[in-house]
Amino acid sequence: MGGLEQLKEWVEESSNIVFFGGAGVSTESGIPDFRSVDGLYNQQYDYPPETIISHSFYKKHPEEFFRFYKDRMVFTGAKPNAAHRVLARWEEEGKLRAVVTQNIDGLHQAAGSREVMELHGSIHRNYCTRCGRFYGLEEILAMDGVPRCGCGGTIKPDVVLYEEGLDQGILQKAVSYIRHADMLIIGGTSLVVYPAAGLVNYYQGNKLVIVNKSVTPVDNQADLVVTGKIGEVFSKLMEE
Ligand code: NAD
Numbered sequence: 001m002g003g004l005e006q007l008k009e010w011v012e013e014s015s016n017i018v019f020f021g022g023a024g025v026s027t028e029s030g031i032p033d034f035r036s037v038d039g040l041y042n043q044q045y046d047y048p049p050e051t052i053i054s055h056s057f058y059k060k061h062p063e064e065f066f067r068f069y070k071d072r073m074v075f076t077g078a079k080p081n082a083a084h085r086v087l088a089r090w091e092e093e094g095k096l097r098a099v100v101t102q103n104i105d106g107l108h109q110a111a112g113s114r115e116v117m118e119l120h121g122s123i124h125r126n127y128c129t130r131c132g133r134f135y136g137l138e139e140i141l142a143m144d145g146v147p148r149c150g151c152g153g154t155i156k157p158d159v160v161l162y163e164e165g166l167d168q169g170i171l172q173k174a175v176s177y178i179r180h181a182d183m184l185i186i187g188g189t190s191l192v193v194y195p196a197a198g199l200v201n202y203y204q205g206n207k208l209v210i211v212n213k214s215v216t217p218v219d220n221q222a223d224l225v226v227t228g229k230i231g232e233v234f235s236k237l238m239e240e
Contacts, residue, residue, distance in 0.1 A: 003226040008237055010183055010207050010224075017096040018181035019087050020174075020199060021230075024188020024213060026105050028081040028231035032072075035190045054162035062146045062154065069157065070141060073104070074123050080111035083187065086234040088112035098177040102189060102196050104159050117174045119166055119196050125158035166195060175202050183207035187230045191216045 011017065023033030034049065045068065051057055053073070058065045080088075088111040090096035098115040099108050106124045108116045126135040130153025140147040140155055147155040160166055178184060184203040189212070191197040200208070200218055209224045210216055211233050219225050226233055 003224050004233065004236055006224055007209060007211075007226055007233075010209070011090070011095065011237060014095055014183045014207070016180065016182040017090060017185060018098050018100065018177045018183070019096065019185045019187065020100045020178065020189070021083075021187045022102040022189025022191075022193075022196075024190075025083050025101070025230055026078065026081070026103055026107055027188070028083070028229060029075075029078045029105075029107055031075045031078050031105055033188070033190075035192070050162055055164050058156075058161055066146050073159075074137065074141065075105065076137070076141070078105060078107060080107045081231040082235040082238075083230045083233075084108055084111035084113070086238060089238075091115065097181065098174075100174040100177065100199065102193065104157075115177075117170050117177070119160070119170060119174065121157070121159040121167075123157055123159060126155050127158060128153040129156050130154075171195070174199060178202045179204060181205060183209065185209045185211060186216075186218070186222075187211040188213075189216070190214075191218055 027033050045052065052065060052068045084107050087096060087099055087108065091113055098117060099113050100117045100119065101108060102120050104118065104120050104123050106122050124137050126137070126140050127133065128149035128151060131149060131151045133149055135155050149155055178199055179202045181203060182205050184205065186200060186209070191200070206223055208222045209226065210219055210222045211226045211230050213229060
C-alpha cells in the first residue's frame with residue numbers, strides 16, 4: 001500500500017483535516033455501493049437504480065420506489081467499520097474538523113462523529129409530506145408498502161433523490177470547511193455525482209489525499225493517492 005507512511009505523517013502534523021466520502025466508506029460495513037462491479041448499478045432490476053430513486057419515479061410509482069428503497073438502500077444491521085471509527089477518533093483528538101458525506105446510512109454518527117454534513121440526507125429521518133410529522137426508521141420499516149402518516153399523507157425519507165436539489169445550508173457549510181482545511185482526505189467515492197463531486201475544487205491547500213479502491217477523476221490533481229480498501233488503510237494508520 002504505497003503512500004501510507006506519508007499519509008500517517010501528514011495526519012500527525014494536521015489539526016484541520018476534513019474528510020469527504022461516499023458509498024465506498026460503508027462497503028466494509030456490508031452496504032453495497034453503486035458503481036463497483038458488485039455494486040447496486042450492476043444488479044438486475046426492472047429499472048436502473050438511478051431511475052427508481054429519482055423524484056419523478058417516487059411520485060409516479062411509490063410502491064415500487066419503497067420496495068427498492070427498503071430492500072436495497074436500508075441496511076439496519078450495518079455497523080461502523082474502522083474508517084468511521086478512526087474519523088470519529090480524529091475529531092475527538094482535535095485533528096479533524098468535519099466529515100462531509102454523500103452517504104445516507106448514519107454510520108459516521110453511530111461511530112461517534114459529531115460534525116457530519118450529510119449532503120444527501122439520512123434514512124434515519126422521515127417526514128409526512130402533508131403534516132410534517134417526524135418518523136424514525138423503525139417506524140417506517142414496520143409499515144407495509146408505502147409508509148403513511150395517521151393524517152393520510154405519504155411519509156418520505158429525508159433523502160435527496162435524483163432530480164432534487166441539495167440543502168443549500170449544508171452545502172455552504174461543507175464548502176466552508178473544505179475551503180479552510182489544511183488537509184482534505186477524499187475516500188470511497190467515484191466522484192461522479194454532482195454537485196457533491198465539485199466540492200473538491202474548493203480545497204486550497206497542498207495535502208489533497210485520495211483513498212479509494214479504484215481510480216477517480218481527481219487522482220491526477222491529488223498530492224497523494226493511496227489505493228486500497230479504506231477500512232484497511234485507516235486501521236493501518238492507527239498501528240504503531
Ligand atoms: P459510488 O458507488 O459511485 O462509488 C463508490 C466508490 O468507492 C468507487 O470508486 C469504489 O471503487 C470505491 N470503493 C468501494 N468500496 C471501497 C472501499 N472499501 N474502500 C475504498 N474505496 C471503495 O458511490 P458515491 O461516489 O458515494 O456516489 C453514489 C451515490 O450513492 C451517493 O450519492 C450516495 O448518496 C449513494 N449511496 C449511499 C450509500 C450509503 O449510504 N452507504 C450506499 C450506496 C449509494
